Amino acid sequence: MPFWNLRGASAAEALVRLTDASIQNVSAGKVLEVAGEPTAYVYFVISGWLVSSKSTSDGQRHIVDFILPGQFCDPGSARITQTATDICAHTRAELAIMRRRDWSRLLERSPEFQTLVNRHVAARCSGMAERMLRLGKANAETRIAYAICELCLRAHDTGPLNGQKFHLPLTQQALGDYVGLSSVHVSRTFCRFKQHDLVTISDHMDIIIHDVDEFAAIAEVDIEALRAEIIA
């Protein structure tokens, strides 16, 4: 049974069976891995968001990626037993946690599973490339609009729709850390969006996009192309 097409609990059950994963609930902010430290685990997100981040010497944090339900997180770097980025629970989350040894064994034994993981990795790398382009070259409006489109696509099957409310579990600070802007500038940019009546953003990121086409144009993205590119 190709459990890996399933979301959430049933995939988790299969992982428990195949890799002796342990299911754990963690609360928001829980630190799972610290960059540079040894790591012995691989994570599968059942519900909630994880965040992969790095910090500069002066304590500024940059969010490298979010890890959403249905995604795997292997914290390893080139030295596979050494963590590349900090991994934290961004929200309360339910995880299947596997020992790396069991994880590697599953990959080796099941080429189909490995193929699935390869696809996930390709999707994640494409997403990073796309984000990097915005980070390097785009202005605040484009970066923020893009991040909202991307995260909505990844978090909600439909992707962004005209007039449809959706929620992202982000503070403006976190969004800023993700797109490389200060929280103050995120706030100002939101104000400009609201003034032009592009979006409604209420209580902690309940978002309604009024004109998705225009919003996507600001994000410099074609939603369906992006879906094909970054959704595994």
Place this chain on the structure above:
Amino acid sequence: MPFWNLRGASAAEALVRLTDASIQNVSAGKVLEVAGEPTAYVYFVISGWLVSSKSTSDGQRHIVDFILPGQFCDPGSARITQTATDICAHTRAELAIMRRRDWSRLLERSPEFQTLVNRHVAARCSGMAERMLRLGKANAETRIAYAICELCLRAHDTGPLNGQKFHLPLTQQALGDYVGLSSVHVSRTFCRFKQHDLVTISDHMDIIIHDVDEFAAIAEVDIEALRAEIIA
């Protein structure tokens, strides 16, 4: 024989044997893949550099990564047959080009090879995370110093050494596209480096770092930690 520990020609021969790869010489600028278009090939770099880049709607290019000798390049995105980024020859290069089908088959049949590739991918993702941190949060000096350290590490086994000359095949424009700065600003930043007698940079990126420790401090990086993190 674990050919994959070898650099260059012998690895290429093995790939020819195992995947029916064709060896090709391409000249600088040769376009191999275009973002969004279908792709049917996977590349192994024998010599020279490839570049993976994306462009904004207004024609600005951002370099996502360089692909150096000994590295693989799978251009696929979440839709594995669709290219995620432009892939070009940055310099004249010698490549082993494999059909994707043959490549997948090799991965499926040889878990050891797949494991090697996994490590390469982890290294590349770590590198992207590290670069993203600089892109999102660091100033011009740090970004440029970091890029030089990173590329020197990746291109030369020793990494940067005090007073030792090395070459990077980059124009200031290309470096700017890599770190998200205009070529003018790269030039000015180099000037500042030279004024402080940190480096000598002559003819098209022959670089001598006079005090690697100080330079690494500006790059906000620990060279040996970086090596462990991003060199597969």
Place this chain on the structure above:
DNA sequence: CGCAGGTTTGAGCAAAGTCAATCTCTGTGG
């Protein structure tokens, strides 16, 4: 010799950062 691609320099400008004060919720304990 002259051209092309790349680099350097100057001047002015725009985007985003910082700092600090204020405002708005929301949840909590009296």
Place this chain on the structure above:
DNA sequence: CCACAGAGATTGACTTTGCTCAAACCTGCG
């Protein structure tokens, strides 16, 4: 039920960084 604390959002004033445009300058090469 209210007061208050704390987190997050907003706003203003000012500064910094890096961009753009344009001109000048190398330098290797046909």
